[in-house]
Amino acid sequence: MTGAPPGPLDGVRVVELGGIGPTPFAGMYLAELGADVVRVDRPDESNPLAVAGGLRRSRPSIVVDLKDEAGRAVVQRLVDEADVLLEGYRPGVVERLGLGPEECLARNPRLVLARMTGWGQTGPWAGRAGHDITYAAVSGTLHTFGPAERPVVPVPLIGDFAGGSMYVVAGVLAALVARGTTGRGQVVDAAMVDGAAHLLTMVHALVGAGAWQDERAANLLDGGAPFYDVYECADGRFVAVGALEPAFWAELVHGLGVAVEGEQYDVAAWPAHRAAFSAAFRSRTRDEWAAAFEGTDACVAPVLSLTEAPHHPHLVARGTFAPGPGGTLVPRTGPRLSGTPVRDPGPEPAPGADTTAYLLAHGFSADEVAALRAAGTVVQT
Numbered sequence: 001m002t003g004a005p006p007g008p009l010d011g012v013r014v015v016e017l018g019g020i021g022p023t024p025f026a027g028m029y030l031a032e033l034g035a036d037v038v039r040v041d042r043p044d045e046s047n048p049l050a051v052a053g054g055l056r057r058s059r060p061s062i063v064v065d066l067k068d069e070a071g072r073a074v075v076q077r078l079v080d081e082a083d084v085l086l087e088g089y090r091p092g093v094v095e096r097l098g099l100g101p102e103e104c105l106a107r108n109p110r111l112v113l114a115r116m117t118g119w120g121q122t123g124p125w126a127g128r129a130g131h132d133i134t135y136a137a138v139s140g141t142l143h144t145f146g147p148a149e150r151p152v153v154p155v156p157l158i159g160d161f162a163g164g165s166m167y168v169v170a171g172v173l174a175a176l177v178a179r180g181t182t183g184r185g186q187v188v189d190a191a192m193v194d195g196a197a198h199l200l201t202m203v204h205a206l207v208g209a210g211a212w213q214d215e216r217a218a219n220l221l222d223g224g225a226p227f228y229d230v231y232e233c234a235d236g237r238f239v240a241v242g243a244l245e246p247a248f249w250a251e252l253v254h255g256l257g258v259a260v261e262g263e264q265y266d267v268a269a270w271p272a273h274r275a276a277f278s279a280a281f282r283s284r285t286r287d288e289w290a291a292a293f294e295g296t297d298a299c300v301a302p303v304l305s306l307t308e309a310p311h312h313p314h315l316v317a318r319g320t321f322a323p324g325p326g327g328t329l330v331p332r333t334g335p336r337l338s339g340t341p342v343r344d345p346g347p348e349p350a351p352g353a354d355t356t357a358y359l360l361a362h363g364f365s366a367d368e369v370a371a372l373r374a375a376g377t378v379v380q381t
Helices: 022-032 068-078 101-107 132-139 158-182 192-198 201-208 248-257 267-280 288-294 315-318 355-360 366-375
Strands: 013-017 036-039 060-064 083-089 114-117 186-191 228-232 237-243 300-302 321-323 329-331
Touching: 013 022, 022 036, 022 114, 022 158, 036 068, 036 158, 060 068, 060 355, 068 101, 068 366, 083 158, 114 158, 132 158, 132 192, 158 186, 158 192, 186 192, 201 237, 228 267, 237 288, 248 267, 288 300, 288 329, 355 366
Parallel strands: 013 036, 013 083, 036 060, 083 114, 114 186
Antiparallel strands: 228 237, 237 300, 321 329
């Protein structure tokens, strides 16, 4: 991003092979941490998730035909000078393109080859198709979401972005740190199913200790407890309650103005507590309850919609959202760093918008670029 202040990954060059969902999120994240990331898109990309969805921002795009031997040679030249190759294809695809670990690490031993897949590079399901919901299902995570009767469908955060993007970025950062000691790169095998499973570490420990029932809505943190749940209000909107500690529970009960019998953790009293809380919350609107609990430690918060959230006073004060295209608001990258701030969201270029300029800036001559464009090997839009 020309003109952007140096970030914590300033000087790190990343070649991202274009894809959908988790891979572009990881590329966006690395770019906003300050890395020099280029997205390599395919000609005539038609998948709407690849050209929309807000994940193309903050880095240039070049279009290269990887089915063409000359196109693969273009990407190989970029990878030869890169610190990271980020790809999200099924196992074996980059090998068939001549961009696999054996070839790339032989030419560039310092390269970190970050590979993100749903099922990983090994195992009987490695070559199988999948999506967030299937990775969440097999990892056990989906089993924990929803009422007792059935799991619910979450938006694709568990496998794709939490278990996928964030883990591959962590792997890249770890491999770059290790390279500082060893002088050599390595392969990062980030499987979304692994990440989704790892996110459940605490729950697995509680199951092993006999402190968590292996069923939904039966535990302290899954809606089983009346003081950790979501309640409907008079206007049909909702508040979230997370009054786990006794002091917070006391403020919740006081703020609701209800009389309850039995102690907070008396499971036998939970049905009566839930009934009292439900009736109380249905007596006012969501925003009336939000105002009533403002300034307290009852751990009550309004459940905001996607359009409401960017305007919450706390998020406005922190600058959690930034101006986006067409007057929209988009989330900023976190966390905050005091010495090398992360970058604000940048523009979202169309596929191939930066092909000529990027190649000229990264070792290709004007004649080479002109010939590649004439042959259709690369595309400038």
